[in-house]
Amino acid sequence: MSFVLIDKPRPHVTLITLNRPERMNAMAFDVMIPFREALEEVGRDNDTRAIVVTGAGRGFCSGADLESPGRIPGIEGLTVSSIALRSMELLDDVIRAMRKVHQPVIAAINGAAIGGGLCLSLATDIRIAAEGAYFRAAGINNGLTASELGLSYLLPRAIGSSRAFEIMLSGRDVDAAEAERIGLVSRAVPADKLLDECFELAERIVNFSRPGIELTKRMLWSSLDAASLNAHMDHEGLAQLFVRLTTQNFEEAIKARKENRPPTFRD
Structure with a gap:
């Protein structure tokens, strides 16, 4: 068993x-x-x-x-x-x-x-x-x-x-x-x-972006260990920049809203 x-x-x-x-x-x-x-x-x-x-x-x-x-x-x-x-x-x-x-x-x-x-x-x-x-x-x-x-x-x-x-x-x-x-x-x-x-x-x-979800989980747990708001905001900012600059997810979200359809995130 x-x-x-x-x-x-x-x-x-x-x-x-x-x-x-x-x-x-x-x-x-x-x-x-x-x-x-x-x-x-x-x-x-x-x-x-x-x-x-x-x-x-x-x-x-x-x-x-x-x-x-x-x-x-x-x-x-x-x-x-x-x-x-x-x-x-x-x-x-x-x-x-x-x-x-x-x-x-x-x-x-x-x-x-x-x-x-x-x-x-x-x-x-x-x-x-x-x-x-x-x-x-x-x-x-x-x-x-x-x-x-x-x-x-x-x-x-x-x-x-x-x-x-x-x-x-x-x-x-x-x-x-x-x-x-x-x-x-x-x-x-x-x-x-x-x-x-x-x-x-x-x-x-x-249905959402893989790195978006994984980094959000990581940031939420990291916030529990953060020594200060400023220190944690630095981590959050880097995570957001990483997804924004290395994928076309944001552009796809904007396009999908204009076309009244669910977005397809390809990361």
């Missing part, structure tokens, strides 16, 4: 599904390593212009698998301390891979996104949730810190610091309606419409 499935449901759109529904797609290494490899593979596929990530069954991802964590590769001869470090690095690499792929990544959050699953959802570029989905920063409930896999970096930037502190320190559930209200997801939709909503958004994105 493959724990990660790759499909192409629409032209230029790739769907990656975490496929361990009996464990609510928990972050066992047998799931997360193939998932990272799938992201890297799809990221190299130049026919893919947008990526949708979801979970099979009733959960998006339920965080750490405490019963069946799977096999950690390359740990022969290491002590517990080193094994722990290698384990965390493997999971951190999944978060980094999501951010590194050229294409926008849309999370179709079909159910519970708990602990590391919440982190996984936050590492995507756009989040759309089914109405029955919910989110929990679960580490605090397990006697640990709530911060893991970049959560204390990503969550305040998504919803603001006060809300992030409250959610992470209380360990409470955030349902889909609240998640939409506070900006944790862009919208909540009926479960039976979730994938179609994500595919339709992906199809809208793929």
